[in-house]
Amino acid sequence: TSQRKQASRQRFVTEFSQCLFDFVVQLLPTQEELAVKEDVRKLLERLIRTIEPDSRLLSFGSTANGFSLRNSDMDLCCLIDSEDRLSATDMVTMLGDLLERETKFHVKPLPHARIPIVKLSLDPSPGLPLGIACDIGFENRLALENTRLLMCYAMIDPTRVRSMVLFLKVWAKRRKINSPYKGTLSSYGYVLLVLYFLIHVKNPPVLPNLQQIPPLRPISEEETHLQGHNIWFFDDIQLLRQRWQSANTENVAELLIDFFRYYSRDFPYSVGVASIKNGLLTKDSKGWQSDLDSPRYNDLRERNRFCIEDPFETDFNVARCVTKEGLYTIRGEFMRASRILASRPERAIVALAQLCE
Ligand code: GTP
Ligand code: MG
Structure with missing residues (x-):
């Protein structure tokens, strides 16, 4: 009987594994959804540049780390490359006004939150049957890095x-x-x-533990640290996959x-x-x-x-x-x-x- 139990467990596990896989595949975002989201990012970036010409709008969170489900929200982070940039609070207020004037988004600026953000949402449309929800934050460089770490783990x-x-x-x-x-x-x-x-x-x-693999070449403190935090991790996933299994x-x-x-x-x-x-x-x-x-x-x-x-x-x-x-x-x-x-x-x-x- 123990052999029969073993066989039945094996059968269950194999079937359940396939089920999980099929289930997850149908929950992935469609190409269309991804394309609409990228269009939205570009549109917002264009608008932000009318306030801060040296800014970039990058996507982080699930849309960027490979763990996104259909209709998941969009996390966006605005980086401003110039020296004398506006504060996050001012950016949130100004961007909030601008988006309210120029777009169809429902806009909710939160300039005084612990991390100031602009919350946006868009009503359902044919390309986005469930609409879209999006948060725009500023200078959240650590979130961009942890997104990249999660993405590397997903790629292994x-x-x-x-x-x-x-x-x-x-x-x-x-x-x-x-x-x-x-x-x-x-x-x-x-x-x-x-x-x-x-x-x-x-x-x-x-x-493997990507944060504990030694770097291939010596790297300076400056390269590994961001806002006082060590953000180094081994990110050459192609090489890793050749050498580690x-x-x-x-x-x-x-x-x-x-x-x-x-x-x-x-x-x-x-x-x-x-x-x-x-x-x-x-x-x-x-x-x-x-x-x-x-x-x-x-x-x-x-x-x-x-x-x-x-x-x-x-x-x-x-x-x-x-x-x-x-x-x-x-x-x-x-x-x-x-x-x-x-x-x-x-x-x-x-x-x-x-x-x-
Ligand atoms: P869904 O939106 O549910 O699809 O998941 P998500 O993967 O986007 O995760 P979530 O919305 O919880 O977080 C988005 C990103 O924000 C994460 O990938 C992190 O980069 C960052 N983040 C969220 N919560 C925290 C937190 O507590 N600490 C830090 N440092 N970053 C966070
Ligand atoms: Mg998210």
Whole structure:
């Protein structure tokens, strides 16, 4: 019977892997959607240049890192190359006025937010049946770099990494645990959880640690640092793929099953910090402790229920918005998913539907 069980598990895993792949493919943005978004970026860039001629408008986040789903929002970052540039606050105010006058976008400038941005949206049209949502920020160079890091990880093993990340993003949205404003985790946070799992938990690892591979030639502090943060990582993916191959041969389904099990049972939420750069760290070592009772630590505790270190801004907890209730819900969802997959329904497609109910 153990042999029969083994065979049935193998059958499930193979079928589930194929299902995941087919499911994810139909959620990818269409060529048309990508083309419309690029047109929108160019149009906005042209308009911004009437205010700051030396500016460039670059795309970051999922539209630029290979983890984008159909109708995902557009994250844009404006870089101004001149010395005496306007402040982000002034840019947001002026750009807000300009876009309101010149375009059909619904415009909401937030000049006094912690990170000043202009929020834009466009009503549905034939090319964009669900409209478009877009945030424009300024000088957010670290976000451009972490987008490039995520893109490099996606390129190392496109099938397994992208399928896992895209599935997880859909799953988190459908299960309603993807709203930092409501105490759960951002998409960026979920992507980091997947990468942490593939780099540091899986043995043998599915991905190398790009931030710890030594550079091929000596590089200066100036080249590696941005705003006081070390942003160096090995980015010659073509060379890497020639010289490095993962010894891990598990398919997407096996990895996903293990992922849910790890985050429902094994990750040490109360004391641990997931860091894609440095592996598993402790809250204590980062001064993010959460088990102190004094009221002075209350705020610290509330913000550090769940800890995910940003790959470059290592003093920044990407999961700082996750509340006590939010974490409880997220862990509950990891357990639910784990339970569904462990019960191995007759058909893989049924498991998939149940997961994303
Ligand atoms: P969807 O919009 O859901 O498709 O996901 P996304 O991949 O665009 O992720 P998200 O909107 O959460 O974040 C977009 C980008 O903003 C990320 O790729 C990061 O570059 C940046 N970002 C988001 N949240 C944080 C954060 O907490 N810290 C830092 N440093 N960057 C962040
Ligand atoms: Mg986004």
